[in-house]
Amino acid sequence: MLALNRVAVTYGNGTQALKPTSLKLAQGQFVVLLGRSGAGKSTLIRTLNGLVAPTSGSIIADGVGSLDGERALRVHRRRTGMIFQQHQLIGRLSALDNVMTGRLGYHSSFRTLFPLPRSDRQLGLECLARVGLLDKALVRADQLSGGQQQRVGIARALVQQPRLILADEPVASLDPETAVEVLSQLRHICTTDGITAVISLHQIDLARRFGDRVIAMRDGSVVADASVDELTDQMCASIYRSEASGRSSQQAHHHSSHSQPQPVAAMEAAL
């Protein structure tokens, strides 16, 4: 549903955060991005909904075409839900009102001066029900637990009726058990609705448990791209080892210099 054709990003300060990258994301695929801090995961995620414009290359989305066009980008953004590490909820608003902010893209700025239509509120309540928080609809967001706030974040993405969900380290600030709950819920919803998801995580066990496909990044490049079935126990163990003991940068540079991402073999060195 989304194709990146040699997309590269260089920020204003000269940092090349994403080297020319070509990827195809199938509709309904649950894709996990792994990589150390600074590898370029956030940049890739932000590029996928046009928050960061590619310096070169193009992104084509099914049904809207190239995201270079303003109209195409607007339509694509409307059907792309974002989930953030720190939820980015408005603390003094209720859970439901936070969810409803996800509908704003569907209305003109003039329309949003007035209460949103009843059908939108109904949809908001349904989305809260799907994340198990219907009973918290009227509770202020800042009175919810971290896990509940993140579930409100999921509901806010869902109310957009998205084709694509992008999540930048959505469970980084949650305890391990809550992280699993939140990811299970997200995974279940994406599978049920056929939503494509691109999610950055730092835990390989979660990547393995929830992803269909794992993409590892290093220094702005995709260095490994594998289906989750190709990830063996041995490889995961070696990834943990290299994470724990610090990795050989020489080895990493060797791999990142490949113009084509390597499959599983490179995953070990990638992280």
Ligand SMILES: Nc1ncnc2c1ncn2[C@@H]1O[C@H](COP(=O)(O)OP(=O)(O)OP(=O)(O)O)[C@@H](O)[C@H]1O
């Ligand atoms: N707005 C920006 N302006 C300049 N440089 C940036 C900007 N955002 C990110 N960078 C740089 O681009 C590189 C990739 O950063 P990015 O945030 O994409 O990595 P990441 O893999 O998401 O890291 P993390 O796991 O810490 O979020 C880093 O060197 C970072 O310092």
